[in-house]
Amino acid sequence: MTENSGQQSNGFFKNIFKELTQPFIDLAHTSRALFGLNLSYVIEGMTYFGVVGLLAIFFNQYVELDDIDAGRMVGVLTAGITIAMLFLGATVDWIGLRKSLLIALSLMLVGRILLTISPEVGLPGLWNSSHSIAMLGILGIILGYGIYQPAAYAGVKKLTTPKTAAMGYAMLYALMNLGGFLPGLISPPIRKAFEITGVFWFMTIFTVVGIAIVYFVITKKAMNEAVAKIKEEAGVTAEEAEEEDELSSMTTKEKLYYYYKNFPLRDLRFLFFIFILIPVQTLFAHNWLTLPLYTSRAFDGFVQDNFEFFVNLNPILIFILTPMVTALTSKKNTYHMMIVGTFVMAFPTFILTLGPSIETLMAYLIIMTLGEAMWQPRFLQWVAEIAPKNMTGIYMGIGQFPWFLTKIVTSLYSGWFLMKYVPADTPQAMMNSEMMWLIYGGIAIISPAALWLAKGWMMKGFKSKNEA
Helix, strand or coil: CHHHHHHHHHHHHHHHHHHHHHHHHHHHCCCHHHHHHHHHHHHHHHHHHHHHCCHHHHHHHCCCCCHHHHHHHHHHHHHHHHHHHHHHCCHHHHHCHHHHHHHHHHHHHHHHHHHHHHHHHCCCCCCCHHHHHHHHHHHHHHHHHHHHHHHHHHHHHHHCCCCCHHHHHHHHHHHHHHHHHCHHHHHHHHHHHHHHHHHHHHHHHHHHHHHHHHHHCCCHHHHHHHHHHHHHHHCCCHHHHHHHHHHHCCCHHHHHHHHHHCCHHHCHHHHHHHHCCHHHHHHHHHHHHCHHHHHHHCCCHHHHHCHHHHHCHHHHHHHHHHHHHHHHHCCCCHHHHHHHHHHHHHHHHHHHHHCCCHHHHHHHHHHHHHHHHHHHHHHHHHHHHHCCCCCHHHHHHHHCHHHHHHHHHHHHHHHHHHHHHCCCCCCHHHCCHHHHHHHHHHHHCHHHHHHHHCHHHHHHHHHHHHHC
């Protein structure tokens, strides 16, 4: 019995090891074009977060806006990008991946240059020339990123097979978070030596590097070879390939009719699926709306003195956990993973109702991030997979719209909850952060509960769409 148990145990761990490593092996054997896309994405993640993390201080110190107007400029950028995806997400469907990435990065390059030079070439103050030039720079970044992110996820769909797709989306999501973590290491020494504008110039130079990667790595030849290999591995027939070519050769009028006929907002299941995620997505927004003030007010000692570490722990945990979680769950049903993942993300919010301590805080951050790693890449994969031919970009763009609403809605009430339950200049014994997190947990748990209740209706067309 002991020997058999040992053999079964060894077999179990071998299977786990194979499940964990095989998706990485499969992804490693994919194309040069996909490698170039991943490399471009991590660099762009670094440049984006490297700028946005200092943007409010930049407008405050260099453009001489007050705290309120400086904060609004950050809001214009983040909300503007989400809105831009709605209107520009289809760019990749119309002109292709490579051209879309080059245009997007070129727009961001111009935008970052204008933003960086604005204090030197204009007069400071609200709506003076420095502010106007900086706003033009933000517009360039908004337009560029509105094209770039949908194009990147459409690229993963184009450059992966059903066997490698789940890990492809997971890696892209993980690399975005790695990019968000890197400025925390790179920015401080540059800022201390050359101020914030020095950091902005560094990120601008790396935007040029990103353009070079797309131009020299994701070449037309690399794209053609990758697509041909994927069609061969996926068993795409000549008729299917001809159909795809036929769609890409439509006239503008025919394309507009095709887009109207297949527009995602006409699909009730799609609408339900993306909007029901808003409650659990509020926890993303609380990472910057609530956690900084919660950790700096409700805690003493190490947590209070190092609250930035805890606030920025999520991106590096996502980078580590997402590929591993995806490797172990890539064969699981996407809808089931959405239910489980959103529940795992929402549930630890109730841990914080036990009161502020480093143990409850770390448990919340780790378990919440694990839940995020379980469902977020799978959601992006699902949106890309249900999109009809030549419409992945617009589906990805609209799929991001609820995230825009989440940021707006959460920002409307988070400040009131902080003032009521974790007010500034108040003894910690008189705070009631437990009630605040109980309410936030109740909001977040709506998503997995609704997904579970709607399972029968959603699953009727879910599988066939995933296989389409």
